[in-house]
Amino acid sequence: MDLDRFLRDPQSRRRFFRASGVSLAGGSAVFLAACTDDTKLSQEEIGPDESDAADVELLNSALDLELMAVAAYKAGAARLKGDVLQVGKLFLQHEQEHADGLIAAIKDAGGKPNQARATYDFPELRTQRDVLRFAIDLENTAIAAYIDLLPKLGEGDLRATAAAILSNEAEHVAVLLGALGEEQVPDAFVVGKVT
Amino acid sequence: MAPRERIVIADGPAGSAQIAEFERDRRDVLRRGLGLGGAVVVAASSIPLLLSVRNAFAQTSGDAEILGKAIHLEQVAVLAYGAAIDSGRLGVELSRVAARFRDHEQQHADVLTTALTDLGGMAPQPATAKDVEGFVKRLDDAESQTDLANLAIEFETATVAAYLDAQRKLIDGKLLQTGASIMANEAQHLVVLRELAKLDPVPNAFVTGKK
Structure with missing residues (x-):
């Protein structure tokens, strides 16, 4: 399943970030293939998922x-x-694209997406350099979080999607480091950092 | 609301998938060549290399087998960057970048080899010059630094696609994390190479190795 389709498909999105370790590659694939039109599947037909709370x-x-x-x-x-x-x-x-995908996945899982906070306690950003440095910290934090999450995902397409997002965050880091005049790819392994 | 796209389970015989991928690669190569008025001549001999990189883990099963393929993939990358450097055709900046990225690929190979031996496996036979014959041909055909950067972009993009595929197949948690950290590093390589080729350095919000 390609990523675009994955992001549009509720049955896949709702498994996004699943930590249960349940693989759906077999029977579920057959089930989905047998569906002539998955738009007809209501939430009730899909049924509750015991790991939905953890997913959310x-x-x-x-x-x-x-x-x-x-x-x-x-x-x-x-x-x-x-x-x-x-x-x-x-x-x-x-x-925002990453957030939109996550919001859709949470709703598909029957959950309520967190709202953006009214205010964030960001450090004072006085200069362009301050902004770039802070953005690098945020991106690295996200990378570390996604890497930590990967082994908890039971289904391959979900791991691939998480890897696709964290690699995009890594690309951001490379560009931001370049804007600071620093080495854009400082290490052979991208692990982020937990702040 | 627009109807959702129907899910199609595309898994079929492995040979069919490979053929389809080859056709996509071939058509894409032809389209880009034609789009540039035929200015870019793509050596047919390079297509099997890129296809083999992209599908490196397509028919693997089990972590040890995937690791073996990944080690070979990284060894090929080391040789490819080495061949580019040794060709003497790289400018100062591209040469610096290639040397650095070659070092990264070697580090990937070393760590993956350690992981494989920890699993009780044996490292694969080292990659040889024959594995990069098509790549070297492309080097010879390149007419500019941009062509050379684009060649590396194609290779790295195929590598990203392979590691994305590995995320679907690896089982061990630490190997999943190592694979993802390598994939992210290759994505960063792509940023630098795209900048050198005057391309959008970050063209998509999701890195999939699609062209």
Whole structure:
């Protein structure tokens, strides 16, 4: 299943970040293939998932990070100029895309997505350099969180999706480091850091 | 609300999937070549290499087998970057980048080899010059630093796709994390290479190795 389809498909999205270790590659695949039109599947037909509560908690944790990143890029935009401002806008869009996918997954799992906080306790961002450094910290925190999460995912497509997001955060780090005039790929292994 | 796309289970015989992927690669290569007025001549001999990288883990089962394929993949990357450096065709910046990335690929190979031996497996036979013949041909055909950067982009993109596939197949938690940290590193390589090729450094919000 490709990523685009995965993000549109509720049955897959609701398994996003599943930590139960249950693989659905066999019977569920046959079941889904037998469905002539999955748009007809109501939530009741799909049925409750015993791991939904855990899913929602994990999804909301990831969503919190993505929403914080969105807020950070918005807050920092005022200090950015020229090409760096364009980069900030692009990365804001990427984080919003990640958040949108997570929100959809939480709703599909019957959960309530966390809202962005009214305010965030960000450090004072006086200069473009401050914003870039803070953005790198946020991105690295997200990378570490996703890497920590990967082994808890039971289904392969979900792990692939998480890896696709964390690799995008790694790309962001490379660009941000470059904007600071620093080595863009400092290490052979990208592990992020927990702040 | 637009109807959701129906789920299609595309898994079929492995050979069919490979053929389909080859056709996609071939069509994409042809399309890009034609789009540039035929200015870019793609050596047919390089397609099997890129396809083999992209599908490195397509028919593997079990962590040890995947590790063996990943080690070979990284060894090929080391040789490819080495061949590019030794060709003398890289400019100062691209040469610096290639040397650094070659070192990264070697580190990946070393760590994966340790992981494999820890599992009780044996390291695969080292990659040889024959494994990068197609790549070397492409090096010879490149007409500019941009062409050379694009060649590395193709290779790294295929590598990302392979590691994404590995996420679906690996079982051990630490190996999943190692694979993801390598995949993210290859994604960072792509940022640098795209900048050198004057391309959008981060074209998508999700890194999948799709072209």
